[in-house]
Amino acid sequence: MFGVAVDDEPLGLSADGVGGGTAVGEIAGSMSSASFRVFSLEVWRGILLHPRIGTRVSKGVLDFVVSQLLFHLPLMLARMSPDIARAQGNRDLPRAPLVAEKTVLAGIATTTLQVLSATLANSPCPLARDSVAESSQLEFALQACLSMQDAAMAQGPEPASTGRWTASQAALCKLRMTALGVLEQAVFSAFRDWTAYHAYPAVRCGSLLRSPHIIQALLQLRSDSAALSYSDHMAMLRTAAAGQREMGEAKDAGLQRIARLLQAAVGAFGPALDERWHGIFAPPASGGSGLPPLLPLGPIPGIPGRSAELRSGPLGSIDPSDFVEFGLCQGTVLATISDDWVVVKPQSDRAMVQSKGHMATSHPAGVQAVRKAAWDAAGHPGELESYTPQFGAMRPAYSDVATASDPSLSPMRCFGHVLIRRVEA
Amino acid sequence: MEHHRPGQVVPPHIVNLVRRLPEALASAPASSLGGALMSAANLLSYTAFRGIVLGEPNWDAVVGGTRAGVDTSDGPDLGALLR
Numbered sequence: 331m332f333g334v335a336v337d338d339e340p341l342g343l344s345a346d347g348v349g350g351g352t353a354v355g356e357i358a359g360s361m362s363s364a365s366f367r368v369f370s371l372e373v374w375r376g377i378l379l380h381p382r383i384g385t386r387v388s389k390g391v392l393d394f395v396v397s398q399l400l401f402h403l404p405l406m407l408a409r410m411s412p413d414i415a416r417a418q419g420n421r422d423l424p425r426a427p428l429v430a431e432k433t434v435l436a437g438i439a440t441t442t443l444q445v446l447s448a449t450l451a452n453s454p455c456p457l458a459r460d461s462v463a464e465s466s467q468l469e470f471a472l473q474a475c476l477s478m479q480d481a482a483m484a485q486g487p488e489p490a491s492t493g494r495w496t497a498s499q500a501a502l503c504k505l506r507m508t509a510l511g512v513l514e515q516a517v518f519s520a521f522r523d524w525t526a527y528h529a530y531p532a533v534r535c536g537s538l539l540r541s542p543h544i545i546q547a548l549l550q551l552r553s554d555s556a557a558l559s560y561s562d563h564m565a566m567l568r569t570a571a572a573g574q575r576e577m578g579e580a581k582d583a584g585l586q587r588i589a590r591l592l593q594a595a596v597g598a599f600g601p602a603l604d605e606r607w608h609g610i611f612a613p614p615a616s617g618g619s620g621l622p623p624l625l626p627l628g629p630i631p632g633i634p635g636r637s638a639e640l641r642s643g644p645l646g647s648i649d650p651s652d653f654v655e656f657g658l659c660q661g662t663v664l665a666t667i668s669d670d671w672v673v674v675k676p677q678s679d680r681a682m683v684q685s686k687g688h689m690a691t692s693h694p695a696g697v698q699a700v701r702k703a704a705w706d707a708a709g710h711p712g713e714l715e716s717y718t719p720q721f722g723a724m725r726p727a728y729s730d731v732a733t734a735s736d737p738s739l740s741p742m743r744c745f746g747h748v749l750i751r752r753v754e755a
Numbered sequence: 756m757e758h759h760r761p762g763q764v765v766p767p768h769i770v771n772l773v774r775r776l777p778e779a780l781a782s783a784p785a786s787s788l789g790g791a792l793m794s795a796a797n798l799l800s801y802t803a804f805r806g807i808v809l810g811e812p813n814w815d816a817v818v819g820g821t822r823a824g825v826d827t828s829d830g831p832d833l834g835a836l837l838r
Contacts, residue, residue: 359767366765366773370803373773377799382781383792391789398796402804409807438807 368441374399375445384455392461396446400467403442406435407474411482414474429498432483436501439475443508450515463516469538475509476547478502480557506557507580510587513538517594539594548588558584773802 361369377383377395384392408415409425410432446462453459462468483498516538538544551557558581652663776795783791 359770360764361767361770363765366770367803369770370773370799373776374796374799374803376777377780377792377795380777380781383777383788386785387789387792391792394793395796398800401800402807406807435807438804442803 367438371441371445375448378445378449378458379453381454384453384458389457389461392455392458393465396449396458396461396465397467399442399445400465400471403439403471404467404474406439407471407478410435411478413482414478417474418470429483433498433501436483436498436505440501440505440508443471443475443505443512447508447512447515450512463538468512468516469544472509472513472538473543473547475505476513476544476551478505503557503580506551507584510551510584510591513544514587514591517591539591545592548591552585552588552592555581555585769802773799 404414404418408418412425415425446468449462450459480499480502483502776799780788780791780795
């Protein structure tokens with residue numbers, strides 16, 4: 331599908347991938363293939379933002395429009411990265427072996443995400459915003475964008491110091507940052523809309539943060555902030571003082587977004603999203619734009635209504651890959667978010683957690699007795715402090731539902747990740 | 756298989772067709788807007804992503820398909836709007 335030769339305009343898109351406009355030499359209404367690709371996406375944006383289009387059609391039609399836009403995004407990424415292709419099961423998709431082609435693909439993907447971002451931010455039609463935020467394809471697309479590795483852009487003999495390589499890294503970084511922005515918009519539009527309309531089905535927007543893949547990608551980006559250090563003009567400016575400053579600003583903004591998303595995942599901005607849907611809690615106080623303010627990293631308040639007995643399991647430190655058992659939830663620790671929170675991927679066949687309401691802590695005294703015995707056996711002096719184990723049970727991520735062997739979804743069955751807060755003194 | 760050569764040009768009537776989409780849809784009667792919008796999405800999917808997983812651009816087919824309604828079961832809504 332791709333040409334065998336590298337030309338100045340592979341895939342019919344200008345090398346920066348987001349050039350837009352009409353190329354020099356275009357006359358009499360014609361347009362270069364590269365410009366036309368971007369132009370088509372701009373028209374798409376215009377349709378989604380038009381006040382007399384989206385407001386007069388059904389949600390199903392808008393879902394189809396967004397689906398058509400999102401369909402190619404994971405495929406583009408799969409062409410860039412064998413890892414992404416394997417994860418998607420697209421083993422037969424032709425690869426884009428050259429750095430220039432990958433840079434172009436990253437540019438098209440970024441432009442596509444920008445259309446989605448504009449829709450989430452500015453569409454006059456709530457249904458259009460819903461269609462984007464609720465799309466199950468969006469989870470796959472964002473997860474793939476966020477987890478794309480720098481190495482995916484490498485071409486065997488291409489030296490890392492060449493301009494092409496630098497441009498490819500900048501394009502990939504811009505893709506990540508744009509995906510991060512779309513994720514943030516999709517998640518927090520749920521908070522805003524739910525605040526405005528109490529019965530609004532914003533709960534599905536929060537499903538993005540129930541995806542263990544997305545949480546993992548966020549944690550990985552947080553630990554490798556260099557992946558956020560490029561900006562649009564990084565390739566040109568990276569050696570200048572202005573470029574260094576821009577690098578720092580881009581990285582800080584990215585890290586702030588990640589922190590805010592992780593905090594949202596553990597319910598820092600109000601009740602957990604599934605409880606929102608059921609109207610158990612009052613709407614969170616919010617002012618101005620309706621978006622919750624940034625919070626400093628630190629201890630995260632507990633989630634009301636989410637408690638469970640701790641029958642067994644480690645009482646000390648919990649590390650990734652540990653197998654834990656919290657009440658009815660058993661699974662493997664994916665990552666630690668903070669000192670207090672860990673992400674657990676439950677065993678899908680055995681994990682049974684309650685996703686809303688209170689889970690009775692019927693045996694706190696028994697658990698405390700076990701802990702006390704262990705405490706005394708270890709020879710610790712003094713009294714063992716009391717504790718209140720808690721966990722947050724997330725609704726399933728759509729990828730989990732789609733791939734689950736048992737599609738019968740019960741509110742008692744968790745296919746997604748579980749966020750466990752440790753409150754052990 | 757598609758290979759975009761440097762300087763490849765999209766014919767002006769194709770550019771014009773795509774350019775007119777938003778206003779054509781905005782002025783469409785509500786009864787036909789849904790089908791027309793789905794046709795437009797199909798068309799834009801082709802013009803924006805051709806060559807990535809789709810085959811070579813065939814602009815004649817684009818024009819013909821648009822006039823015929825492009826993959827919708829609701830009739831030639833988009834084609835009628837653009838004529």
